[in-house]
Amino acid sequence: SQQGEEDPQALSIQEGENATMNCSYKTSINNLQWYRQNSGRGLVHLILIRSNEREKHSGRLRVTLDTSKKSSSLLITASRAADTASYFCATYGGSQGNLIFGKGTKLSVKP
């Protein structure tokens, strides 16, 4: 089953620009997580935001969560070519017992 839905599906920007990706979900959650995946590789955990949090920062990453709208956004500031990857949101709601991943946003950062 799929809960999260990211948009856009693909995003192409120049190095130095900011990248914003959005995630919408359907049911109530305990937490929402963002992961990055370089082409054909494993996923790397970026940030976890709990349902009682509204904003969280980690380095160049900023995540917001709006539980009333059932949506989250991931902002990458001053992007670099190395940020080129697919980004997935994943939600955990207590009744699910597991993370459910969204479809992902493919980010391309051009030098």
Added chain:
Amino acid sequence: DTEVTQTPKHLVMGMTNKKSLKCEQHMGHRAMYWYKQKAKKPPELMFVYSYEKLSINESVPSRFSPECPNSSLLNLHLHALQPEDSALYLCASSQVDMGLAAYNEQFFGPGTRLTVL
């Protein structure tokens, strides 16, 4: 050690073969996962082990057989696979807090790229 290792990196097998995928972590995590990922799709959960016991099986066909010999190792035994089973197979692990594994971040291995001929 914050790494999840998976072997082999690549595997090509025929539909009559039997093979196994292996996953190992030494972070003391008590939950381990198998995911299947097709190209341009998100990971799909297959199995979850919590404290070495199978806690979730997402209606996976019996040609996939998981095994958790101990808290650090996770295997996926493959038998009589179909070409549509070709995919990237990812292993992950996480802590278990308050009896809830998915409450926490998951650490992923690099995956095994499986091709079934």
